[in-house]
Amino acid sequence: MGMGEMVVENLSKSYPGSGASGRGSRLRALDRVIFRWREGESIAVMGASGSGKSTLARLLLGLERPDAGAVRLDGTNLSALSVQAWRPYRRKVQGVFQDASGTLNPRMSAYVNMEEALRNLTDMTRRERRREIEGLMERFRMERELLKVPVRSLSGGQQRRLALLRALSVKPSYLVLDEVLSGLDRVSCDAVLETLADYREGYGCSYLLITHDAYAAYRMADRCLLLEEGRLTASAVKERRTDRQAIST
Amino acid sequence: MAILKLDRLAVTAAGGRMLLRGVSLQVRLGEAVGVTGESGSGKTTLLKAAMGVPGKGCSVSGGSIELDGRRLEGLAPGERRLLAGTSLGFIPQLPMTAFDARIEVGRQMRAIFRKRLGLSRAAASELAREKLRQANLPDADRVLASRPGALSGGMLQRTTIAILLGLQPSYVLADEPTSALDPDNREAVVRLLLQMKSASAGLLIVSHDPEVLERLCDRVLVLHDGELVEQGSMAELLARPRRGWTRRFAATALQQREGEWAWERW
Numbered sequence: 001m002g003m004g005e006m007v008v009e010n011l012s013k014s015y016p017g018s019g020a021s022g023r024g025s026r027l028r029a030l031d032r033v034i035f036r037w038r039e040g041e042s043i044a045v046m047g048a049s050g051s052g053k054s055t056l057a058r059l060l061l062g063l064e065r066p067d068a069g070a071v072r073l074d075g076t077n078l079s080a081l082s083v084q085a086w087r088p089y090r091r092k093v094q095g096v097f098q099d100a101s102g103t104l105n106p107r108m109s110a111y112v113n114m115e116e117a118l119r120n121l122t123d124m125t126r127r128e129r130r131r132e133i134e135g136l137m138e139r140f141r142m143e144r145e146l147l148k149v150p151v152r153s154l155s156g157g158q159q160r161r162l163a164l165l166r167a168l169s170v171k172p173s174y175l176v177l178d179e180v181l182s183g184l185d186r187v188s189c190d191a192v193l194e195t196l197a198d199y200r201e202g203y204g205c206s207y208l209l210i211t212h213d214a215y216a217a218y219r220m221a222d223r224c225l226l227l228e229e230g231r232l233t234a235s236a237v238k239e240r241r242t243d244r245q246a247i248s249t
Numbered sequence: 250m251a252i253l254k255l256d257r258l259a260v261t262a263a264g265g266r267m268l269l270r271g272v273s274l275q276v277r278l279g280e281a282v283g284v285t286g287e288s289g290s291g292k293t294t295l296l297k298a299a300m301g302v303p304g305k306g307c308s309v310s311g312g313s314i315e316l317d318g319r320r321l322e323g324l325a326p327g328e329r330r331l332l333a334g335t336s337l338g339f340i341p342q343l344p345m346t347a348f349d350a351r352i353e354v355g356r357q358m359r360a361i362f363r364k365r366l367g368l369s370r371a372a373a374s375e376l377a378r379e380k381l382r383q384a385n386l387p388d389a390d391r392v393l394a395s396r397p398g399a400l401s402g403g404m405l406q407r408t409t410i411a412i413l414l415g416l417q418p419s420y421v422l423a424d425e426p427t428s429a430l431d432p433d434n435r436e437a438v439v440r441l442l443l444q445m446k447s448a449s450a451g452l453l454i455v456s457h458d459p460e461v462l463e464r465l466c467d468r469v470l471v472l473h474d475g476e477l478v479e480q481g482s483m484a485e486l487l488a489r490p491r492r493g494w495t496r497r498f499a500a501t502a503l504q505q506r507e508g509e510w511a512w513e514r515w
Binding site: 048182212238 | 402433494512515
């Protein structure tokens with residue numbers, strides 16, 4: 001593994017403006033964003049809706065190209081690669097989004113959905129794929145029966161966890177998580193956080209967690225960045241409260 | 250008698266499934282009552298029933314809902330609408346659902362204030378501006394001129410609250426009012442709810458956010474499968490959770506307090 005890192009260099013992105021800001025204007029979604037994401041490190045990115053968080057996720061995953069700047073993985077400029085050239089990195093850098101239906105085909109069974117990632121991105125045999133998928137389901141305490149039903153008949157929370165397992169199944173080094181906890185109640189949210197922490201301990205995956213939730217960020221990440229109107233404006237490290245403070249607040 | 254009172258309320262879904270199995274609770278003026286519990290335990294059903302509008306296909310199959318001595322469960326839709334806003338206010342989880350996406354926020358606010366409070370056009374506009382500023386939306390003119398889709402979720406949620414600050418309903422029911430918001434907007438919404446409470450509105454708040462429940466609510470009720478299974482102050486629930494879900498909830502709430510981010514501006 002070594003000491004890899006993803007370096008985000010002066011990343012900027014804008015989109016054609018909407019009616020409110022006038023014709024021909026451009027909406028600046030990201031403005032010269034710079035940070036380093038070292039292998040093994042987990043970062044939370046917090047910000048209000050519209051602050052550019054999802055744009056950042058899409059650029060890190062090569063789903064869109066920046067207007068300027070670059071995302072470098074161990075020296076390779078990922079932003080300059082074609083979709084084809086991105087493929088070998090897809091296994092290393094995975095993403096899960098709030099809306100699981102973007103990754104999962106609702107009409108196919110959960111198993112077919114899970115297997116597709118392994119088939120495309122690894123050279124596992126059919127039997128190895130089955131063993132891997134069933135192992136993950138067991139490890140994350142999801143019933144094996146769920147694999148047989150079409151994804152659309154699963155609950156939102158189950159779909160979210162399945163999309164997460166699908167991404168984890170290829171053993172990525174970097175995982176971008178875009179609002180994967182929103183809409184889950186505290187206890188389900190905690191189950192997902194535990195899954196992630198557990199996996200990180202076992203495989204050393206690094207997370208970039210995009211979230212509104214300071215609590216989830218605190219549990220998940222080593223440090224935290226604040227995105228405001230497309231710019232990184234603050235960063236945070238953890239500070240433990242003393243017991244006395246905990247009681248009085 | 251100023252009180253919002255549910256007495257052994259039962260709600261049944263279209264297929265005959267019981268969503269609420271005899272829930273009793275009371276909210277007095279100036280008091281905040283929290284309701285929590287796992288997804289599917291009946292929290293939203295409870296709020297809808299308390300609003301007098303049980304969800305699609307659902308009906309009140311037992312018990313009663315009483316607002317200041319008046320029974321709500323049998324009211325005709327027209328009579329119920331008269332209560333909306335001035336007697337009972339509602340804050341949804343996703344504020345977008347409270348607005349018409351095609352019409353500027355200002356027109357919608359004015360229409361509500363004119364209709365509910367009998368104000369002139371000019372007075373309604375003035376009130377809208379004043380209440381938006383009170384809800385920490387200093388650029389009131391921009392908010393008024395925008396369609397709902399052009400505002401962030403946090404700004405819209407504050408706008409919903411600005412409307413309620415104008416109408417001053419006796420009771421406010423809120424469904425996960427902070428769960429879709431970023432930390433700054435969340436804090437702003439908590440403060441506005443505290444303001445309403447100290448202006449002696451009665452609040453009934455469904456939430457999973459331990460901080461919201463603790464800072465706002467005098468009592469917290471835990472729903473499980475349509476029944477109230479535990480209640481107490483948030484501090485009591487955290488100290489002595491009895492059932493499985495409440496125990497896990499308490500554990501995460503306590504963990505949440507173990508530390509926080511120390512921010513540094515760049």
